[in-house]
Amino acid sequence: MVKIGNSTKYDNYGRISCVEEVAQLLNLEKGMDSVEFSAEDGKIIIRKVTKDYMGLDFEQKEISEKIREYEKKYFDNFDPAEIDPNELENRMYEQYLQDQEARRALIESRKK
Secondary structure, three states: OOOOOOOOOEOOOOOEOOOHHHHHHOOOOOOOOOEEEEEEOOEEEEEEOOOOEOOEOHHHHHHHHHHHHHHHHHHOOOOHHHOOHHHHHHHHHHHHHHHHHHHHHHHHHHHO
């Protein structure tokens, strides 16, 4: 899995924005395209709504290929074999705890 971005915000109207990289990967055009959300194996999946041609979805195939190229480009720059799996998990858990603390602090500051 390759992280694409994290600048998406949840607004006061219950909407989320789409990071530019995701919009580019999905070939989204403002005012023209729609996305759908679904749940699969404990994860939320976002997909562009594309046209089906008698069981063939050419655009979705192009999007999938573009995403695979993106994954390959960015995943190849990381070699998990260089880091002990336990150490990697510990580092990531520490980052998670820091992120959660920053989130709690932000929520608390909004209450004041």
